Amino acid sequence: MKRFAKYIGRRFGWYLLTFFFALLLNFYLPRLVPGDPISQIVSQIASGGVESETMRKLYDTYVHEFGLDKPVIVQFLNYVAMLFRGDLGTSFSQYPTPVIRVLGQAVLWSFALQLPALLAGWVVGNLLGAVAAYRKGVFDHTVFPIALFFNSIPHYALGILLLYFLAVVLNLFPVAGGYDQTLSITFSPAFVGSAVYHYALPFLSIVLVTVGGQAIGMREMSVYELNSDYVLYCRSLGIGNWRIVGYVFRNAVLPQITGFATSLGMVVGGSLVTEVVFSYPGVGTELFTAIRQADYPLIQGCTLLITLGVLGANFLMDLTYGLIDPRIRAAEMGEAGE
Amino acid sequence: MRELIRRMWRAPKVRAGAIIFLAVVLFGLLVPAVVGVGPMKTVGELYEGPSAQRWLGTDNFGRDVFVELAYGTRTSLEVGLLSGLIATLIGTAMGSLAGYKGGLVDGVLNSATNLFLVIPPFVILILLSIGLQNRSIVMLAVIIGITSWSWVSRSVRAQVYSLKTRRHVDIARISGFGTFAIILREILPYILSYVVMAFVLQVASGILNEATLSMLGLGPLEAVSLGTMMSWALMFEAVRAGAWWAFVPPVVLIALITFSLKYVNSGMDEVFNPRLRRA
């Protein structure tokens, strides 16, 4: 058990280091965006014929308020200090709303959309892949290309297609938003029903693409396992088919779990654009509006959240993988001794 | 080497995928050559439907969608190929160096690789492309390439790690050849299959990344690409106007390119990895 604890400790340490670099990138990269958000705030006031001197005073006031007149190092240290206090800063574009409040609501919508969709896709996809591997024949030969095709369509592109065919042409589903505009956010059945109804299309886009990818991966892993020595040996021993499938599945699923975690980073990107397609009130739409308006604190908040989520998921996967597969732990330990 | 290619070509998946991919490439190269005039010319009204003259109608700027589609395919392919090349080169270099050298070099390179693997490349990509003043095809391919090499590096490293204990490598080392010479002559030929497969996948992901960036409005400034076509369609409300010809064709083409590349990749995988072949 001590070795395991050491293993966890090292992994955690490594993730902490990664997080620090992510913070650095997170802080610095948005500042690469050319464009001065303050002058935008100030110029919105200028639409009514104002003298330049007044404008300049207003501009200086805001710059000072946002701390943009201090050197970059100081700004970074302030940023880290605020993070420890749980303060993600104030959004420029939605001044004076704090970033945490903007993101708090958006995160939950995104979370509620993506997690079930990814999981559903993962489960259905893996099942499909395993069955295809096992059944062989026509089933396998049709499932594979179809699954691959779906996996080749970006989430949001599938979303646009679904939007067009199901929502506009056939009028089966709503076109945008998280819930019907006539409703207030309460726990009423009307609201929940409406939220689910609005949920269907974005959910479907993510699920279909994920199913495709998972099916293929699982099928390949299953075929790989099915051709391995221990399976042949079991067969020659006369062990029943279902037992064998059980072993195969358990071995084949492991890489799928890791694959799930590492592809999380890419999946997050595609799903976020899907939100924009459907005007879904999640982190995706907030991030893109923030980018358009050079809203540093909000951009930083969003990217930090995404990074944290992905890092967290990866860490959890490392943990579970370490627990499931003793070979991994040994390999890590072995490497360390090198 | 020739043996390798012959084996690959015999696999049905590789053949099918390659044919589709080549068909798309031809589309992207021939149509612009035949038509001559660029895709930017306004020839009609907003969102005219398909007709005998204009096979796929017009887009929001009144431009010929069929011509745009061909030019767009070419642009997307260019970005994909260039970014794939860059990513594969960087990944292979990093991976083989790390795997061969081991020790501190390995540790440092490994951490850097994992860093890029885990911090969502999508995020870095967005920020970098906003910061770019000159969003040309080449620049975009470069930044896509430098943010997506991590997994290539990882898989190459694993291979090299096991390869470096082989006898011919030892002989070369004892004979006094330098690191780079050894990697190039003794190791690379054995991992060539992996590198080629990685390249194929990188091209596919490069095209997808470009499409995503263009959807966000961060695509190439002067060229038409499949991604920019989709983003115009969304911005100019093609869905609401029922102008399916403005967004369905680019989606289908992206799917076709990606599909064909992944199919080829899957086929190659089966060739190099017999256990993956059907019993």
Place this chain on the structure above:
Amino acid sequence: MRPRSILRDVIALVVLAGAAFCLSSCGKGPQGQASTPAVLPREQTLYVAGLQWGSPSTFNPIAADPDWPVGEAHRELLYETLFAYDMISGELQPLLAKSYRWADDLTIEVSLHEGARWHNGERFTADDVVYTYELARRYELPYSAFWDYVGEVKAADERTVLFRLDPRTQNRLMALEYICHTHIVPKSVFSAKEKEFGGDATALRQWTNEDPIGTGPYRMQESSPQRVVLKRFDDYWGKPLWGLPAPLYIVHVIYKGNESGNLALEKGDVDLSQQFVPQIWKMWEGGKPVGVWLKQPPYYYVSGSMPSLIFNLHRKPLDDPAFRRAIAYALNYEKIAELAMTRYSPTMVPGLISKFGDEARYFDQKLVDEQGWHYDLAMAGEILAAAGYRKGRDGVYRMPDGSRVRPLRVECPHGWTDWMSTLNMAAQNLREIGLDVRAEFPEYPPFYDRVQQGDFDMVMYNPSGSYSPAQPWLKFRNVMSAKGVPAIGAGRAFWNWGRYQNDGAEKLLAEIPTVTDEAQRKKLYADLNRIFMRDIPVLPLEYRPWLFYEFNAAHWENFPTAENPYAPPQICTDGAGIRALYKIRPVLGGAR
């Protein structure tokens, strides 16, 4: 851990998340208000769109960018202004004030209405008016520029306010603009806040004012990132004068993009919208009860707003007036109006004074005929040839000194779709005469940054300002005045981004606002326009309505139109347009 137990944990997480989400993202309503009903009654609710794009963050009228309905001091829903401006007639109609008159050359005397009250029951008096303007003197507020034009504001008695112009500028036009377009805030509430924050301007500006106390016929009911809900205030002080508006609730749904909002309008989920809807006639041709101001092009009420091509007058070859004039002849204005603005703009008429709307009284056709321009490629070629430009073998022009005219960039912000279409067309036109021009669409922040710094070749932007009693002077000021505009590299410009300089124009600009005689003013404007058309510092490309106004009569009917113009097309909520809210009626028997 088997995959099954992972699933269990995940399901638990999802449920938890769902619960947390419902609690945290409930719409916040001001305390003391009855909670919003779960479903709003459709026949008593008016849905609007196109006036609020981001999540609402503040309803403080002195913040930099307050959200609907407090932002833009034309909205008369929650806070009110002294006068309700009518964009068609140019009249200042009574609202909180009854009338105004010029007591002497420099003093405006405003008489307030009797019986006006705040939402909290307190009486509205002249002290509130004085306080509102004085606030802008003590702190840097969006309307602090008021004090550049006015020297003193005084309450003569409870019902009368005196505004004394600054004798150095004597700008009657801008004074009227601020008297017309400033939300009056309650002295009691705001001075209490001032004391609470100890005079800290930042804190005062950051106060979000979630339950605004105004004088208007509506109060804040609920706000969330998805929508803002207002409820009618049945104790409205104006009830004895003009009754109560018809809708009990007004809801602004916050759409994340143009498309969803336009689709909602088409479906009838939105009753009134201010969004740009391309080819809107297709909606009623398709049988929907959608309407606009006019039944034929340009469909919208067009007057003085002119999105234009702004030239950087300090870069070659744009510093050559002949070059700019050639460009003016090279653009196909008709096609631009037809394709880019989908017929919402009449073909551009040269000059900075509009032929349409209330500005038409200053329009001089003869002047335009003498000095103007029109789409004529041959003429463009002649002008360039006369100025010494020759076409090279590759079809691209050469400068008088022989070098190739460098590639020029023409830009507008990404996502401003009708402008993107305009520039696309303009770039094509310019390429046709032999100039290497490219249209580019950077994001708004870097774009505006460079515009202000003067780092561009040509950009498309709208220098017109907003509709106001100060037009068209304001437009001319924004295009031709160099006063207060730092040179390129020396600072940011908030207008006249091309850095045009002309003493004659400056003198005229200083004189026009002081003149009271209409005929005299007309002559001065003509002089100014003549200078403009000679130099062409900016090139107006198309007209644009100050406000887009479209409605769907499925749930509410009797919206004002050109056939039934009982109120101007100010989206039923701004200025004199608010009269419409009193006259619209729910469609009986539900939707059509």
